[in-house]
Amino acid sequence: MKSSKHIVIVGGVAGGASAAARARRHSESARITLIERGPDVSFANCGLPYHIGGEITDRDDLAVQTPTSLRKLLALDVKTLTEVTAIHPDSGKVELKDLKTGECSTLDYDELILSPGASPIRPPLPGIDDPRVLTLRNLEDMDAIIRAARTVERVAVIGAGFIGLEVAEQLVHIGKRVSLVELQEQVLPQLDPEMARPLVEALKHKGVETILGDGIQSFGGSEEGLWTNLASGRSFEVDLVVLSIGVRPEGELARNAGLALGPRGHITVDGFQRTSAPSIYAVGDVCESPDPLAGGHAAVPLGGPANRQGRTAADHIFLGDKALPYPGSIGTAIVRVFDLAAGMTGLSEKRLKGADQSFESVVVNGPSHASYFPGAETITLKLIWSPDTGRVLGAQAIGKDGVDKRLDVIATAIRAGMTIDDLVHLELSYAPPFGSAKDVVNVAGFAAANIRDGLLLPIPTMKEAAGCQIIDVRPPETSRRLPAPGAKNIPLGELRERLGEIDKDRPVYTVCQMGKTSYFAARILANHGYDARSILGGAHHQIE
């Protein structure tokens, strides 16, 4: 173990601070310098939206560590308000600029870890420089939004990804009138559209005006308000804009130093987070790692990966190739939008279609815990797998409770290379307040295996059934309350006696509320010789 080396780290937050902490645990004699452009280190980026909305009341809670505490606890040389302006891989030097004094200097490194992160995209649109157009990355940005929001009423949030949704939610908490604009035809574009749809309902319910399939074109300012002009020609006036249309890796330093970059400007790294230059590592939002699911490299700009990549780089510095490599990110992410949680892990149908990879998918609904125990809420779970191997490729879930648990179970299964058959027999914790004897994850496995085995012939959504012979097997009351367009109601319990009412010469599609009894009905019909298919996911989220 080399121990008196000088480790220089660029970026003092998730990836950088984690790398520094782990490095110090490997060695007390290493010199570790943490260089941060901003005034703060080790802050909880992910918590920023929640202080805007007052849910995290104390700003200090967001400072996980301070420069002082990092010096004290980790004996780091912390240089805040200092920017690294150039890297010289050949001579092992970085150039620094002290942003308080403007002074420049150089610093030798034995090992360099780059964790400069990614910055919010600000496209060069007319009016973008209006001081009322803000972005959110750090504590200062947050303070600016809080200050600006204090006295105004109308806010446009541009971009309905994870951060946009969180900001919109929190602005509603503090009584703002929020318009949410998204270029794609859905919110949370990381998800498949049908899985994100309930979020739009939730937003609407809370008074958020959601504008989909429209992009920002320009801003036009006056004293009274800021005109937000969309590509469709639509314009509306707000007092404040929060732009959250994605992030761009801070790869310029690396590019100028000649490091290998990916197509979107991320620093390409291997499993030990090594860049193309010797003794230079990159971690976090700035890098792209080998993609364990889709092949090639992928960037997943999230806190968990950044933290663990930072740890991996530090390990490799001290342990060499005996370190545990980072296995790549699979893209597990979640967001809370009012009382809903929605998230994903692994590959989406969208991405698989884009990559022309073969896949199968199913959507099931199930209760968050035993349905007979108070408080059970419906979880809608989409499972995506490879028809060739049965391996689970991805999952998406939405619901009021227990969404994170199901995503985490499937994220674990994906990491392990498990198949749909493995999900069938997962043995998950079950007592009435916590789960079900057949958890919705098991049920997703059942349904997937049933599709493969020809027991479940699925129709993805009600749309595909339009104009066909549809049998609605829900109780008559439900069927009347939420009619399924074009369907004839034959409750499941009467189906066997009323087979005569169904035309055997035409395909028959069954529908119910959750996708379960329609499957039961389709089994009955198929076993009686009908060409019967079941509409996945039922009326839940599809009718009304």
Next chain:
Amino acid sequence: MKSSKHIVIVGGVAGGASAAARARRHSESARITLIERGPDVSFANCGLPYHIGGEITDRDDLAVQTPTSLRKLLALDVKTLTEVTAIHPDSGKVELKDLKTGECSTLDYDELILSPGASPIRPPLPGIDDPRVLTLRNLEDMDAIIRAARTVERVAVIGAGFIGLEVAEQLVHIGKRVSLVELQEQVLPQLDPEMARPLVEALKHKGVETILGDGIQSFGGSEEGLWTNLASGRSFEVDLVVLSIGVRPEGELARNAGLALGPRGHITVDGFQRTSAPSIYAVGDVCESPDPLAGGHAAVPLGGPANRQGRTAADHIFLGDKALPYPGSIGTAIVRVFDLAAGMTGLSEKRLKGADQSFESVVVNGPSHASYFPGAETITLKLIWSPDTGRVLGAQAIGKDGVDKRLDVIATAIRAGMTIDDLVHLELSYAPPFGSAKDVVNVAGFAAANIRDGLLLPIPTMKEAAGCQIIDVRPPETSRRLPAPGAKNIPLGELRERLGEIDKDRPVYTVCQMGKTSYFAARILANHGYDARSILGGAHHQIE
């Protein structure tokens, strides 16, 4: 696919009804007869305690299906209040007794599925037949307990396993004075003792008198009360006793029919739930399946396994060896005790010690979600793995929130054969309300790998450190409020400057609140040449 066979199922609840349901989905023409000794089928056994305590308000909610609905939905021939009294494997017949009329008859089967469950143990103790000594297995038992509890105040619950704890909790809900007696020196004997300890605190806090390490010897009745006499000589008077000291498989039918049984009377089955007799399957609490972790066979009397085993038996009847075999149970279980949840998956330290298998373990504490976000609660997680392969063998967790999620993630990891290194890089869903960038499951993986790699030299509990040089690295206030016996307080931030105060010639043990900063301190000390070890899990649950 044979389709006009007659499938006879003994037992109409979890395993039996699930088998019937799946069989019907395979075939409309099969004749399926469900025979149930009691008046009810398909009820939620697991919900019974919660109706006693009024948390499940409506008794009907516990009847997931009724004989009538099963006839209607699944076209089953349901015979309730009918007991199967003998099996004749050679002739393919069962003998029935109609419990209403006393009439006997025989029934031919092509395939027989046994799911008679397990009955509460009632040892032949003096006084055990007192009508105030009740057990809880079915709706009638529940009704009897509710009736008996209505007018009384003092209840003894004998046995502090999962059901005993649930019953005790629910009796407190309705204002009873509860004494809980357990033969072992801990509650929830399925867990390792240190992990179950906080439950005793929670019970005490709610006024439950918990008597450990003492067993029931006899009951002595009088009009005023029922004397409950323990092995220690201790006696106390109650009005009602609920006995929940475990269950015994209902294996007599199978034994009399010559089927192979295990040492404790369970019917031995293979992965397709086949018994030793042709065309006879056994599922649920009555059977023991191949044990995927410990080898041999194991019985796990829980709802999830029963349901999925029933499904497996039905699959094998229709698909033969193309059916997906049941992979054995790993023993994932959970219980809520007031505001705590506690559970386990896989093998415990106890069981591994009993089996003389080598293992390593670690206990870590971590927040249920981001600690800077309101509502985070500490989860204590114990991880057990094989030192030879690194494979995860088991886990136990306790806390107020998120315990089920962590158990389910690790249950999935165990099923997949994952190692401690795999836990390090699990990519779990993280947004502040749901998780942490380094989830406590990751941290358990970190700590386990650190132990293997010699970075974390653990002392299992504070007891083992007694009399040694202990450095308490918590802030002075915490250290004063909850003193660590025999420890010298040097807060982590001052450790490097105060190394001179620590005797380098003696081993030094570090302690903190959660087990994290003591690890940090031990790393500092070790890197300065001390023989330093960290006390796992910190003062949390250990001091006070």
